[in-house]
Amino acid sequence: QEQLQESGPGLVKPSETLSLTCTVSGGSINNFYWSWIRQSPGKGLEWLGFIYYSGSTDYSPSLKSRLTISLDTSRNQFSLKLNFVTAADTAVYYCARNQLLPYDIFNLWGQGTMVTVSS
Amino acid sequence: EIVLTQSPGTLSLSPGERATLSCRASQSVTSNYLAWYQQKPGQAPRPLMFGASLRATGIPDRFSGSGSGTDFTLTISRVEPEDFAVYYCQQYGGSPITFGQGTRLEIK
Numbered sequence: 001q002e003q004l005q006e007s008g009p010g011l012v013k014p015s016e017t018l019s020l021t022c023t024v025s026g027g028s029i030n031n032f033y034w035s036w037i038r039q040s041p042g043k044g045l046e047w048l049g050f051i052y053y054s055g056s057t058d059y060s061p062s063l064k065s066r067l068t069i070s071l072d073t074s075r076n077q078f079s080l081k082l083n084f085v086t087a088a089d090t091a092v093y094y095c096a097r098n099q100l101l102p103y104d105i106f107n108l109w110g111q112g113t114m115v116t117v118s119s
Numbered sequence: 120e121i122v123l124t125q126s127p128g129t130l131s132l133s134p135g136e137r138a139t140l141s142c143r144a145s146q147s148v149t150s151n152y153l154a155w156y157q158q159k160p161g162q163a164p165r166p167l168m169f170g171a172s173l174r175a176t177g178i179p180d181r182f183s184g185s186g187s188g189t190d191f192t193l194t195i196s197r198v199e200p201e202d203f204a205v206y207y208c209q210q211y212g213g214s215p216i217t218f219g220q221g222t223r224l225e226i227k
Contacts, residue, residue: 045164045207045218060215061120094163103211105154107175109163 002027004095004110012089012117018082022095022110029053029076033098035106036069036080040091050102051078058102085117121146121210123219131227138195140222142208147188149212155184155193156207158221164207168193198224 008020022034036048049059051069059067063082071078082089092114096106122145132138142153151171156164166175168184171191181196195202203226208219 044220045209047216047218058214062215096163099166099169101211103152103213103216105166105169105175105209105211106164107166109165112163 002108004097004108006093006095006110006113008093008113008115010114010116012085012115013119014086014117015084018080018085018089018115018117020080020093020095020113020115022078022080024076024078024097029071029073029078033100033102033104034071034078035096035098037094037096037106038089038091039094039112040088042088043091046091048080048082050098052102087117089115090117091115120215121148121212121217123208123210123217125206125208125219125222127222128220129223129225131225132198133227134200135197136227138193138198138202138224140193140206140224142186142191142193142219144189144191144210148191148210151187151191152210152212153184153186153191154209154211155182156209157202157204158207159204167206195224200226 005023012018030053035050051057066083068081092112094112095110097108098104099107124143126141153171155168158164172184205221
């Protein structure tokens with residue numbers, strides 16, 4: 001049964017970099033688009049961006065200057081790096097698989113990981 | 120960016136009643152690429168509908184979706200106890216993908 005699992009620090013200091021990894025188990029990272037989504041009380045669900053197994057990406061315009069999504073096909077993992085974080089980046093971060101297209105529904109989700117930005 | 124506005128914010132119903140949830144877009148959603156999700160506390164959202172009216176895998180037929188352009192509806196024909204949750208709409212007609220703010224379906 002295919003599963004996604006997020007991992008990374010739960011606490012990040014303001015102005016530092018938030019780094020998360022999503023591990024795909026029970027299936028291959030190939031031939032799919034993979035996305036990051038976050039959920040905060042203030043902004044609800046927010047799409048951050050996607051990466052294709054070939055390496056092509058697209059990002060939300062509001063985060064484009066601070067966000068990088070990458071992947072490691074040999075480890076069946078993809079990652080998120082968000083620079084210069086502030087308290088507004090405090091949220092539950094989910095990794096997810098797109099159903100088929102770059103802009104699509106998300107038919108497989110990780111359980112989510114809470115990230116707090118605080119000194 | 121397409122803004123999705125969901126109404127009502129909270130819907131209070133008894134099991135067995137019909138639920139009607141609305142999602143209105145600030146501009147027309149390309150190809151009716153509108154999805155609905157259900158989220159329970161401590162869980163990730165689960166897809167219910169896509170393409171406005173197509174049920175996702177494993178979703179019971181008491182859930183149905185309709186609408187086009189800027190106005191979309193999720194209907195639960197007879198609410199079951201396990202349906203009490205928060206429901207979100209999502210448009211994926213282009214970048215950026217956006218979500219509505221959610222409708223909470225609570226037990227009356």
